[in-house]
Amino acid sequence: MTSSMESNISAPWMDRAWIQEVLRDVEMDPSLSVTDCHVTDASSKGDHYLSEMQRITVHLQRAGCTNSRMSLIVKNLPAGEEMRKQLACSTAFPNEIKFFSQILPKFEAILESAAAGCFKPLAARHIHSRDTVPYFLVVTDLAPEGFRMAARQRGLELDHCLLAMKALARLHAASVALRDSDPLLVESMKENIFSEEPPSGILQGFSKPSIVSIAKLVRQWPDGGEATATKLLDLADTFCQRLRQQLSPEGNRLNVLIHGDLWTNNMLFKYNDVTGGVEDIRLVDFQLAMYSSCAIDLQYFIHTSPRDEVRVAHTEDILREYHRELSSTLQLLGQAGKAVTFRELMDEYERKGVYGFLISLFVLPLFMADCENAADTEVLMSGCNYSESSDERSSNKEFVKVMKRLLPLFEKKGFF
Template identity: 25%
Template sequence: MDRTEHNIIKDSNDSEDIPEWINKDYLENCLKNSFKDESIKILNFYTKLASKKGENYVSLITRVLIEYENKNLKYNIGKYIIKSSIEDDPITKKVIKEYQAFEDEMLMYGEALPKIQELMNTQNNLQEISVFPKPIYCDFKNNAIILEDLLQRGYKGADRLKGLDEQHAKLALKKLAIFHACSIVLDQQNPGCFKKFDHGIYNRHSEGLNKFYYTLMQKVSYVIHNFGDEFINYSKKLLNLIPYWIEKERQCYDPKPNQLNVLAHGDFWSTNIMFKYDEPGQPLDAILIDFQFSVWTSPAIDLHHFFNTSLAGLPNADKMENYVKYYHDELLEALKLLNFKEFSKIPNYEKFLNEFWISNGFHAIQITFLNKSTCLLGHCSAACPEALFGKGEKVERFQWAIANNKLVHEHWRILLPFFEKKGLLNI
């Protein structure tokens, strides 16, 4: 790339979709703010969409490479990600606003995550650990966040259809435990500091996705009814749950005064985790990304989401509970590293497992029957924001594609008897 000043390059296939406000002046201002250096001058920049409209339901992801110099004429190359809101469709715009997805993520990157990083920096054993990408700039005017591009540090996504093996899963759970532990300590220092994060995917403020989930669950129940005679009763129980579905999920998301609460990621699954690998291809590290649905609630929300969307192979109850134990051990270890003193407020493993299943187990049903199939859906022409938030034929086609996703049907067959044994199918 020539170092000719103002040489702006866009991918020809993406130029129409990349927001017009992503220009030289805008990017230069972001860098000046981030590095506290007014002398920064952009020489060239290159933009390319990392995800196209329809591949991400609420965000447009633009990858940017910037060549710039400062007052010392020192030449630099920076690689960044710009997350911006998809708001072309009025229905989508209304629902995204209702869920505060972008507002909360900018609060996470602008306030909460820097506080967590600052806390980690006070402990020698945590200073060098990365849990999330470095934020560069939070733009409330354009509903955008500029972040470091983790690809330049060697991180990449895992195969969501293949799922995560034990090495990947434990790396992810360790980072989650550190993230949660930091939020516990910060809440101890400043009680209630994260309570404003109360707009998770299920909350007491919005109705946007409720109708979608109601009608999708009817289709899922119909598909399960056709699995065979031994599944008809399960299908009826799921249908009976539908009128209570939203309230049961809201109860899972509600913070509980007498139980463990953390700042949960809120959408913790393989696509929102990036990994670094060694030469033979073994995973070495993990970083959490995408904090649009972060919420102050039980850590069980993140664990159920992860276990029922992201693990390789067929579900196994013993393996799942072994992972719960691993997470709990890592949480206690992280709290020790942070010099946490009030361990009497942290449930032991047996009590934590009880909270995981009894108080928050219904979330496993939600993730298993509605989210997992969506997460593992291959290319679907109906998959777009309008299919989630709108109505009509596109929604119907999208929902039937989810319900008929054969990749998850065997998981449903295995988990239905297990969920019934746990009492989770009861009203």
Template identity: 30%
Template sequence: MCSIEYDAEVSALPKHLDISFFEEVLDTALRTSKAKVLSIHIKMGSNTGENYCSQIYRTKISFQLPGKPVQTMMFIVKSIPRLESVEFIEDLQVYLKEKVTYYDVLPRLELLMKCKQRFGPKLYHCIKQPESTMVFEDLGHLGYVMASRELGLDEEHCRLVMERLGEFHATSMALAELDPHIFEAYSDGMLSPQGLAKGDGLLMSFFSGNGQELLNLVNTWPGFERIAGKIAKYLQNHRANLERSQAPQDKEIRVLNHGDLWVNNMMFKYDGNKRPQDLVLIDFQMSVWGSPGIDLNYFFYTSLNLEVLRHKRPQLLHVYHSRLAETLRNLEVNVPVPSYEQILEEVHRREAYGFFANYGIFPTISQDKSQTADNNLESFKDADFAKQKLRQMFSSRRLADTLQYTLPHFERAGVLG
């Protein structure tokens, strides 16, 4: 008789993740219904406080095919509880978008690359009720691991990200030429009007709290008085400024943006000398069709270590453009190859998105892991908890050092008015 065994840290597994659910997962993964499930072992798939909207479980299934020895397969289960705190998830249709991305879009992009490159893990099973749940291949079992969000990525990691992102964006441009309607459902990204519409909703409240804490911090820095005044003016029209930073613009280059391109949404594989050799992206729920400046600025201002951000940004953009152009030329589709100057223009026009990423997302990312164990969206509904967490996040030395470099940059770029 098959049974499910849980590790001690799995406190409350959703009831729908039962034996029949995992039998269906295995049938799809093996492409046969003849496997007999012998045992199922479940443990948490991420550290507490590393995922805000979902619960991640790592599952090991032991099974046997007729006449074969016992085998095992590893899976990642991503389940989004139906909570009031994540109502914006429904507003942005992230479950549907992510399902379509994994089932339809990514396989077609990989075919355009002649299967020489993969962009994401395989999706084996998904259900919407009673909780939105997806089951993926376990990239960790294949040797992929996450880099350090606390330290930020060095130049070698960043160059690999730029190469893969150039390929991802280029193939999406080609696919849009071949299938002009495929990305019509990707108008909603992280800063869409639908997601920000509720002024008292968690998403807008979270970003507003970060904006106010940013102003409080900058007000304590001698020499930043002018910038503090501009931040205060920016926050007076906060929602409109956020929406405008992502809104489509005339005559822009358009690609499929990952939409949440930060270090924990990338998994790296290393060689024997611990040098990154391969990269796979995960979590496409915020993907949006728009300027490549969205992904590029978001990545730059959330995931680079400060020395790379300060000194290597132009070189990284050259790596990105070179791979984008090379991939488009190799695909031989009727898509104009953007010049490097056009890419620079796209990045400059979306500096406001980089500013949002720098104060709205980076403070959480740069937190020490010892401070994130109680981080989740339900907790942030409590005003006192949110206030205490904001003070903690904005007390980071790495955050202060980064902002003292980036804020003058954003002022020069005209982001602060």
């Protein structure tokens, strides 16, 4: 059987022999042979912006065993020259590689030892990685287990949101326990691409066009106004600084290792074959993981992921589910003294409200765009005014509806 890997893989040195060597080491089986590989794209335009992902289907032979198949996900630097240049000197890939290779295994060991059999894995299993340029990460593919993304543009229903909060709370609780035993490892995740100083070119390249585009849109609304649009444009010059301020840990007792990018496409769901109901979840993409307030993840999730009707009616229910799971997991981990009341959590959530506002301006138009109108990262990185060319992200009807509701609330709170 002829391998199709050599012609399709974005890193040519990742050939069949290399995959075989890696899997022999990971599986601790020198008899393992890779007989065939096939590579396909693992994401579509608009699904991810900071990486390129491919799926490798590997056919295996082992001594004394029937032939088997394994599916892997390989995450590389994106193809665009400017994005590769920016990401090569950012924290995105090193953070994710550290999270998968060092931190997640400790999290899952902590959770498993506290209550054997009660906790499912938080994410895919790390297979191999390289933390120097050119970065790459290889993890197990969760698709063969039945996990898949929810509909990105529709937004999550309440049952999906509650399941996401349980997974997030376990992640946060495990980080509290790990900080007790290995504070240096936890606190080594000091920044992400949003908090880097000087500001990342990626942050600047993405944020200003989004804000300009939204301000332009506000001017066109019958009930909009020049004053609101002008205030939004003024924000563009201080956006990066305000984002960094919100992410600063500040010695907060609610600090944890946050996911940092918890939105619809960074969660994979499994559905019941009979009822169709959602029953399990795995988290993916830890490129924005860092040590910060747990409320950063909550604000990010609430302002990017639920269907807007769910966001309006059930934000408190979603946050209560997070608080319940966080409290019960901390107790199981022997960390009950670190728990907070729901009122304390809500106070922190409100204190980080500006972050939810900034994220709504920055990434929500990207996340809600259809594939045809997804942002071209190379155009953004080139410094072109994307909002004045072919950018139709903010003309999305659902996005317009959401922003017409949210902007007056944000303005009333004095966020801009």
